Amino acid sequence: MSTFLNANAFLLISLVKIVIMLFLVLTVNAYLTWFERKVVAHIQSRWGPHRVGPHGLLQPLADGAKFLLKEDPTPAGVDKFVYFLAPLLSLALALTSIAIIPFGPDPLPWLILGQKIYLGITDLNIGILGLFAITALGVYGIALAGWSSNSKYPLMGGLRSSAQMISYELAMTMSVVGVLLTASSFSLRDIIEAQQHAHGLFGWQGIFSWNIFAGPLPQILGFLCFFVAAIAETNRVPFDLPEAESELVAGFHTEYASFKFAMFFIAEYTSMITVSCLCSILFFGGWLSPFPPSWTFTFYLPSLILIPFGAWVIWDGLRYETIIGKVILPGIGTAMLAIGAALIFLPALNSFIQGPFWLLSKILTFLFVYVWMRGTLPRFRYDQLMSFGWKLLLPVSLANVVITAGAILWRGY
Amino acid sequence: MIPTSYYIILSSILFGLGVIAFIFKRNVITIFMSIELMLNAVNLAFVAFSRALGQLDGQIFVLFVIVVAAAEAAVGLGIVILIARNRQSLNVERVDLLKL
């Protein structure tokens, strides 16, 4: 038995990792919807979900149940195979793209089956290219969905999305090249390492040594192009023309109901996460702390955040009206307190948690920016979208490549 | 490990299928696709050989083939759109102005 385990350790561990990762991602997705609705609500000075569970915390579960239980009609005259394939495709691809992202620098403090366990499913040495490859395939889900629905709005949406994605993919790829030149590697891990060793502005080893601020040429342009292009890739506001409610009802997924619709939904949010990961990894130093390593007290930041927050959650739960709230919130609070305390008293775990902590916080920031934009920005017109992509974004990112290369030559990196 | 001949035989099979498609499909776009299929088959052979001989030329050549394929697709699909616009049909057998 154990021999078999040891023999196929890699396979098994990968499987386990995948399962865990799926669970995490789906959960995060669910609560991302909650988060989005809350934030947008507050931007529009509403309360947002607050009936189901305390602060509407159970809303995602309710949604999930709804998606699962709703009737799922298949429109007449659709191309069945493609019609079913499309959502699967988008979801699968979106989830796959997560697999390439590394979430932490060091392996788990302990071995499992004699293997070092890294956070992150795999580490291709063409990582970023692999990611782009997967996102490049992502377009099919939408396009095919639009086509196979045998309905005019979805068709329009599909056409738009395929055109839009092809156009912005170029800009996205180009805008990354600057970073790749700096790190001279495709592997995301190497890219992060490179940012660690990069000379920062006025010798500040930390936030100022990230690609966005440091390196042969600060990649601000690159970052802007990448972020905009990435938003367009994920069909989010202000580039959400493929699913523009006011124009195309719901765009490519007009004809999709219940769980197939949920698939598109999850895919979209997953790709949001992916993009956030990429932004933080490529430009914001991934799991690197913004503070110089010499500032040792920053190691305790997780605890310093968790413990007061946990305390507040407990206090808030205690004065909550409903029973459920009175039960759940303090539970969460105590869990937070416990983790914070554990981190303080287990330095090994603490140092291990640093990388993921910072990475997750950055990802959260970007997700917030996503939501924030959705809450504030109006939608582009189609021709504006195209001309913006081709006439502004692409040239700027190309220029960024050229300048960066020149800077590398000049400053001799 | 896998002998090179496997790859080569696979690529030849793909090529043959591409040829068959090239002859038997009536739709212009599909015929284009069959051409792409043949190109892919050739690419496979290239990569296999480059790996077997430990030389990179093969892969470089694959890159060039891909570029050319992209250019060809762009122009070819432009032509296809024109055909569809002028003849209201994508069937190559209906596009026979060259007939004597």
Place this chain on the structure above:
Amino acid sequence: MLDYLWIIPLLPLLGSATNGLLGGKWPKNIVNLVAVGSTFLSFACALEAVREFFANGQAPVHKEFFDWIVAGNFRAGFDLQMDQLTVVMLMVVTGVGWLIHIYSMGYMAHEGGYYRFFSYLNLFMFFMLILILGANYVLLFVGWEGVGLCSYLLIGFYFLRKSAADAGKKAFIVNRIGDFGFMLGMFLLFRTFGSLDFQTVFAEASKPAWGHEPWGQFGTFTIACLLLFMGACGKSAQLPLYVWLPDAMEGPTPVSALIHAATMVTAGVYVVARSHILFTHSDTAMLVVAIVGCATAFFAATIGLVQTDIKKVLAYSTVSQLGYMFLACGVGAFSAGIFHLMTHAFFKALLFLAAGSVIHAMGGEQDMRHMGGLGKKIKWTYATMLTATLAITGIPFFAGFFSKDAILFAALQNPAGGGVLYAFGLLTALLTAFYMFRLIFLTFGGKERFDEHHVHVHESPWTMLGPLVILAVLSTIGGWVALPALFQGPDYFSNFLGPVFGRAESVDAAGEIAAHHLELILAGVAVAAALIGLAFAYWLYLKRPEKADGLAKSMHGAYTTLLNKYYVDELYAAVVVKPLMWISTNVLWKVADVGAIDGAVNGIATGATAIGDASRHTQSGNTRSYAVWVVVGAFVVIAVIFFWPIVAAKPEIGMVR
């Protein structure tokens, strides 16, 4: 200079090319500069070359510059040679040629196609020099054909005049007939000696192994020589191929002087003299040459008697003088022939130029019956022409005297029928004197027979008179090298040419004294004959002009016969031209051309159409069928690559390397 002999012919070629290509745009004086300048430079180079030749003790020069044709054991290189014979020819050609160029500047001043004329003239110089400098028969033949071409171009210079164009064609065609024989001769020589280089051939031929071919035996030498002589007849206007020369007078007068008097027409003589070793092997050939020459001389002289066109008279006299030269060669007196060639070049060129001056003065009038009394008006022309006439008629101490004298003497010496030859030669001398002085008296003597008011006679410009004077001097003193021979001194000229002709001369040292007395006697006889002719002409055309017509009437038949040149042209027309026309019309055109050639061409065309009709069905216009064809092509390619035994005996997939 001897190392750079090729410069001598190259210069006129350059001049010709320059004028021909660019001259059209240039003013006359630049064209003159190029043409005359190049000719003069070539003349200077020739002089320098001759100087060095003498400095080297007259050692024959033979330079191989580059291979032209090399096929198997056959080699025809661009080889130039220089020996005494070449020296004489070189001096004559370049010198006289240069003078005539100068003359042309004045004569052609008012003509159209000025640059064209000079371009042709220079081209002619080039080919003529190639002809005389070439060291093998092939190169010689190149020059030979080249001068033929130039003569054609220049005869037809006024190509708008049909007669001129026809004359050009006639000259060309008649020459072709001769060249046909010449080429056959060359082939025979090559077949016999395996080479066409003069050195090799003559060295071969002079071997004792080659027996002497007595009279009536037609061996290799006889046939070869006769064929070569056929060519010479064509070029030098001998019987029966002389007919083109009189018509060639259609060309401008300088052309007649240069080509049809001084240089080109003497090429035949040059060839015979050059290949004397071959000729001396065969009595038959020699005799034929002698007879033809003699006959031509007499025959042409008789025609010359009654011609009224001043240039025609000179033309026939040229023919007859050429006959003299061939007579000399035929009787083995090659040096005498060449000597006459030289002197004749002087005085006949002078005659033509003077005649040209006269025509120029008369404003284009060529008929002597409408001239007369010009002696007082154009003195220079008169004086120079008179000198030339004295020279040609053989008045003592003029150039022609010595050469003609030598020829007659040699003719009498000839063992085979010497007497007859001599008699005809003498008669010819008499006739010559008669028609030449007839020309003089009709032109310059007597009263004017033209309208003063229309024609205002004027002396020619100095560009024309200069050459006249120079040539006059030459034709006076040109023969004095042979002067000592009269007084038992050595014959410098023949001695000079001795190394070339070796003992081909028939004069042997034994009968030297007797021969000398005889020579004096003969000279006296010749002079007497000349004077008789002179006197008769004087009586008939100055004293009693009316008698002339009476005489013409009294012997009407002969007169008309002569006037129509013995109807030779008509004869040729009937015998040769008409049948040829008929054949080419009914056989070559209607059958060969229309039937065979056009039929073949059209057949091919229709066949192509048929094939196209058959194969156009592959062009179904159906893309899928085309796809099939593409695949077939790929199939073939693969088959060739992998299963072709030659291409890849054991095909390697490793060919990727």
Place this chain on the structure above:
Amino acid sequence: MSAPLLVFFVLAALAVGGALNLILQKHPIHSALSLIVVMVSLAGLYLLMGAEFVAAVQIIVYGGAIMVLFVFVIMLLNAGVEEHTNFSKLAGIAGIPLALVVTGFIAAAITHANDTVLAAPQTGAVAATKDLSTMLFREFVYPFELTSFLILIAILGALVLAQREHS
């Protein structure tokens, strides 16, 4: 049966199946999808051979650009099921045997070939992407630039072809 061989056979089966499907499907979209399958599995094979960069490019360009273009055009022209005409007798008659013969030829050529290369297992050094780029920009820089020109010309050509003529 070692794992790589297993993977190889899976991918090969996918590729062949996709190619077959490309022929059998009547609708261009389905053909396009099956072609995408072929390409992705080929990319997998490249990965198997350690040609990671080529694999990525294969998917990005072929899968992400070219085939998207195809699908796009199909959607744009709203191409229906292909009508089964048989105007070309030649293709009807000579088609299948010809294709088979060509394939057989290639196979025969391979079997003919001496197996020094063919039998060699894929154990050459894995090509590092860095070496690839060095080669591409050193030895093959001129062809590279030429291809850029080719692309430019292709873009212009596509524009000129596809734009509606304003008459």
